[in-house]
Amino acid sequence: MITKFDNSDKMIKRAQEIIPAGCHTYSKGPDQSPLLGPKVISHGKGSHVWDVDGNEYIDWAMGLTAVSLGHAFEPVLSAVREELERGVNFQCPSPIETKLAELFLEAVPSADMVKFAKNGSTVTTAAIKLARAYTGKKMVAYCADHGFFSYDDWYMGTKACNSGVPEEMASLTLSFRYNDIKSVETLFEKYPNQIACVILEPMEFDFPVDNFLHKVKDLCRKNGAVFILDEMITGFKLGFPGAHTLLDIEPDLSTWGKGVANGFSACMLAGKRDIMRLGGIDHDKERVFLISTTHGAETHALAAAIASIKYTRENNTIESDLQKGKRIEVGVKDLIKKFNLEKSIEIKGHPNWLLMLFKDKNGVLSDGYKTLFYQEMIKHGLLFRGTFNQSISHSQEDIQKTFEGLEKSMVVYSKALEEGYEKYLVGEPIKPVFRKFN
Numbered sequence: 053m054i055t056k057f058d059n060s061d062k063m064i065k066r067a068q069e070i071i072p073a074g075c076h077t078y079s080k081g082p083d084q085s086p087l088l089g090p091k092v093i094s095h096g097k098g099s100h101v102w103d104v105d106g107n108e109y110i111d112w113a114m115g116l117t118a119v120s121l122g123h124a125f126e127p128v129l130s131a132v133r134e135e136l137e138r139g140v141n142f143q144c145p146s147p148i149e150t151k152l153a154e155l156f157l158e159a160v161p162s163a164d165m166v167k168f169a170k171n172g173s174t175v176t177t178a179a180i181k182l183a184r185a186y187t188g189k190k191m192v193a194y195c196a197d198h199g200f201f202s203y204d205d206w207y208m209g210t211k212a213c214n215s216g217v218p219e220e221m222a223s224l225t226l227s228f229r230y231n232d233i234k235s236v237e238t239l240f241e242k243y244p245n246q247i248a249c250v251i252l253e254p255m256e257f258d259f260p261v262d263n264f265l266h267k268v269k270d271l272c273r274k275n276g277a278v279f280i281l282d283e284m285i286t287g288f289k290l291g292f293p294g295a296h297t298l299l300d301i302e303p304d305l306s307t308w309g310k311g312v313a314n315g316f317s318a319c320m321l322a323g324k325r326d327i328m329r330l331g332g333i334d335h336d337k338e339r340v341f342l343i344s345t346t347h348g349a350e351t352h353a354l355a356a357a358i359a360s361i362k363y364t365r366e367n368n369t370i371e372s373d374l375q376k377g378k379r380i381e382v383g384v385k386d387l388i389k390k391f392n393l394e395k396s397i398e399i400k401g402h403p404n405w406l407l408m409l410f411k412d413k414n415g416v417l418s419d420g421y422k423t424l425f426y427q428e429m430i431k432h433g434l435l436f437r438g439t440f441n442q443s444i445s446h447s448q449e450d451i452q453k454t455f456e457g458l459e460k461s462m463v464v465y466s467k468a469l470e471e472g473y474e475k476y477l478v479g480e481p482i483k484p485v486f487r488k489f490n
């Protein structure tokens with residue numbers, strides 16, 4: 053049973069003294085972990101990670117979904133090593149940029165052009181800028197049911213933690229609900245000829261119903277707005293190349309990142325030529341200063357993207373993830389039934405990205421019960437943060453051990469439902485990432 057986190061606690065305390073939040077995405081912060089849990093990870097191999105106290109876990113979080121094939125995955129590492137030896141950053145573009153662009157566009161037939169960056173926020177914000185330039189309109193509409201699009205002002209201005217963002221920025225951003233076409237129609241009616249683009253993930257944990265995505269695209273067409281699909285998480289995960297092909301919907305622009313390069317930093321803005329070319333220097337329209345970053349085409353990260361895309365395609369890893377996901381879904385549902393937890397634990401989503409939801413005995417979502425479940429899973433060597441992000445590296449034995457840990461966690465959960473999570477949870481519940489104060 054894993055219960056000691058002394059080194060983790062010491063190291064994260066030091067990190068917080070010299071790094072705001074002690075981490076580089078708020079989702080990795082200590083406030084996102086149970087107190088009885090690892091706050092600092094030392095290393096990983098395949099589907100396993102080790103924390104700085106030497107505790108070993110089966111990793112279901114996989115670097116916020118970015119590690120799609122496995123930690124320190126050799127076919128990707130050898131491509132990276134080869135490129136490292138040749139230098140990583142030059143005065144002029146390197147041939148590997150065109151090589152990856154060709155491979156990516158061959159894999160993503162909905163796009164004619166692609167531009168690289170280091171972070172997801174960079175490419176989603178670039179898509180917004182391009183849409184505004186292309187349409188000459190200012191307003192942006194995003195899907196409020198989807199977790200995150202960017203740490204930039206156009207998005208964060210609308211969130212609880214909007215300090216530092218002028219309200220004028222937020223006033224240009226609107227939101228709508230997934231699978232609620234009326235909420236999209238209302239925006240176009242209320243702001244006629246003012247909306248530059250609509251941005252959403254093709255799906256998170258709810259499948260589109262009643263042709264929702266196609267209806268949104270039609271509204272974009274009718275109202276002269278750009279239709280953007282954010283494939284940051286779903287890309288090379290729900291389907292090959294992404295969820296938009298799985299759901300048979302073609303975006304004008306799409307954004308990619310996590311999962312493209314197995315954890316290395318390679319993100320993409322892709323899309324139709326007549327929009328994308330505005331970011332070029334070979335046309336007679338007004339220029340858009342699109343993505344311009346010193347590190348955007350770092351060669352070893354592009355090599356990682358090439359190796360990852362090829363491995364994913366050639367080994368049909370998405371199909372093997374699907375089979376594992378189906379086994380996990382059935383197994384979790386069986387356990388929920390066995391413990392009569394139907395009202396308090398739910399599993400939903402596509403088998404390649406399953407989400408477990410944790411509720412109290414009245415069926416109300418609860419951070420306390422969620423944190424308790426994570427705490428119990430950690431005790432049994434399972435690093436789990438609500439979603440299953442299986443990869444080619446996860447073995448059937450990993451899944452079997454996970455069922456055993458899930459079962460033991462459900463025993464405690466069942467007792468806690470009767471007696472209160474406070475009796476079993478050590479420390480505070482995990483706090484929402486978007487919050488104004490601590």
Ligand SMILES: Cc1ncc(COP(=O)(O)O)c(C=O)c1O
Nearest residue numbers: 171172173200201202282284285
């Ligand atoms: C759907 C989605 N879009 C965009 C982003 C931003 O990506 P990054 O953290 O690489 O900036 C994220 C990150 O969580 C995301 O989940």
